[in-house]
Amino acid sequence: MTAQLWCFGESGNAAKVAQMLTLTGTAWQPVFVNFFAGEARSPAFRAINPMGEVPVLRLDGRTLxxxxxxxxxxxxxxxxFGWxxxxxxxxxxxxxxxxxxxxxxxxGTTRFLMNFLPPEKRxxxxxxxxxxxxxxxxxxLEDHLASRDWVANGRPSIADLSLASYLYYPEPFGFVRADWPRIDAWMSRLSALPGWKHPYDLMPRAFPPATA
Amino acid sequence: MTAQLWCFGESGNAAKVAQMLTLTGTAWQPVFVNFFAGEARSPAFRAINPMGEVPVLRLDGRTLxxxxxxxxxxxxxxxxFGWxxxxxxxxxxxxxxxxxxxxxxxxGTTRFLMNFLPPEKRxxxxxxxxxxxxxxxxxxLEDHLASRDWVANGRPSIADLSLASYLYYPEPFGFVRADWPRIDAWMSRLSALPGWKHPYDLMPRAFPPATA
Known part of the structure; x- marks a missing residue:
């Protein structure tokens, strides 16, 4: 049974799960949520998740x-990626x-305020x-990675996937990889895992890619 | 072996754990952290918790x-209070x-900004x-409690203890119980559990009680 993930490309929280589904070889398909048009707050979506939040995952007969x-x-x-x-x-x-x-x-909040609001509303x-x-x-996080390659238990886990997800997005939110060399090296280790994909290659996007 | 909880009365996150220790009849003692003087960011405290956060719990030979x-x-x-x-x-x-x-x-952030910063720095x-x-x-939360007495699984759990903790504090942060009748009733059910104590009666405070 193919899993369904309610998501959109700009959501780092959805990307955590999309990445995990992909890395573990779990069959899944995205269900695009038009978050920026308010769909996550609509009655239809709240019937799926009363918290009004993306992502939502349906698999094994459960809605998580x-x-x-x-x-x-x-x-x-x-x-x-477990324990x-x-x-x-x-x-x-x-x-x-x-x-x-x-x-x-x-x-997530900072990136939203800096990139997805009209400038006059920031x-x-x-x-x-x-x-x-x-x-x-x-x-x-930089200090924690001074003495270890992975966040927990000496091997890649869902903790790494969760923490790193937003850091790969190109939109500015105040984080520059070169300023944090241990985080930078850890992100390179993580994105070198077989099957890893950039969030924008995992899920359908609300906004088209920026052009130079 | 008596558990030790690094805490201070104003911390709603510490109050969650202090309440759980008390309600379950677990022997414990508070270790006061002078948070407002910066103690949580000190090298001595970071040796206990590199995240620089209160609370910390020591019991059963573990530091959590x-x-x-x-x-x-x-x-x-x-x-x-489990599953x-x-x-x-x-x-x-x-x-x-x-x-x-x-x-x-x-x-926690909102209450801190509104009550524990000098007015000119707010x-x-x-x-x-x-x-x-x-x-x-x-x-x-109000909607969730429309059809249930407790947050999860039909009985009091650590989910209730965690969610409610900050709501009992007297300092203003924009929440008024009377505005949210189902949250209000749920808070009354929770504080009626045998042994429940107000956060300021559970832990030593940094600031003296306000006088009228």
Whole structure:
């Protein structure tokens, strides 16, 4: 049974799951959500996910919301990018929660405000505030990667897929790879995994590619 | 062995764990962190938690960070406020992730900016932005509670403890219980659980109680 992922190319949270589905060789198809036209807040979409959020994953007769819950489900199901003990599971979860609280959550908001709002509607003070918080978060990850190749348990896991997802997008949000050499090297290791694809090659996009 | 919780009274994230320890009858003692003096960013504290965040929990020979990981550990250990199947576990996790992404995370920041910064340093635009996002989040929770007494699986769980924690604080951050009658009723059910305590009665405070 082919899995269905409600998604759009610009969503780093959807890209986490699309990447996991692809890397694990799970059959799936995208269901495009026109997020920027407000579709995620529509009654029809809220009937699928009352939280009004993308992504949503349907597989194995279940409808899952929250990207981290989907990543865990796929890790259990495929035996890939997961954990081998309760301690390993907790270590992965610790980073998934940090990602959802301090990292991807803030990146997603900042990138949205800087790139997907009309210039006259951009709340510059809120953007500056978010960028300040994010600098502290990049430093935490940079330090963590000083002594390890992967975020948790010495091998690639759903924690890496979750944390790295937004960082590959080209739109500016205040993160420059060259400023964070350990994050940069880790991103290169991750994108070298067999089958890895750029988020914009994984899912249908709302906006056409920028032209130079 | 008595558990140790690095905490301070003003931290809603620490209160989640302090409440769980108390409700489950787990022996514990607080270790006060002088957060507002920058202690969480000090080298000594970062040696305990490189993420530079409160709370930290030491028990059973382990040092845990991220409140949701601690709540899960305590649910497994005590058999209380947890899950009875993989589906139930996923349902609780879904709300824990939503809480860390969209709810407590944004409330904590907003409350900090509005109450624990000198008035001249308050970023009013960032506060207004956060309050707008939070209104949408309160509505999601209010709707969810229209047809149920507890957030997940028909009984009190760590999902309730996590989501409700910040809502009991008296400092203003834009949430008024009377505006959200189902959240209000749910908070009353939760605080009626035997042994429940207000966050300021669970942990040592950084600031003295406000006087009228």
């Amino acid at each position: 919301t929250q990207s981290a819950v989907m990543l865990r489900h796929l890790a259990r199901k495929t035996g890939q 081998a003990s309760e301690e390993e599971e907790d270590e992965i979860l610790r980073w998934l929660f940090w990602d959802n609280h301090k990292f991807s959550a803030q990146i 709340p510059e003070q809120a953007i500056a505030f978010q960028q300040g918080r994010l600098k502290a978060a990049y430093a935490v | 960070t991220q409140s949701a990981v601690m709540l899960r550990h305590l649910a497994r250990k005590t058999g209380q 009875a199947s993989e589906e139930e576990e996923d349902e609780i996790l879904r709300w824990l992730f939503w809480d860390n992404h969209k709810f407590s995370a944004q409330i 970023p009013e635009q960032a506060i207004a932005f956060q309050q707008g996002r939070l209104k949408a989040a309160y509505a999601v």
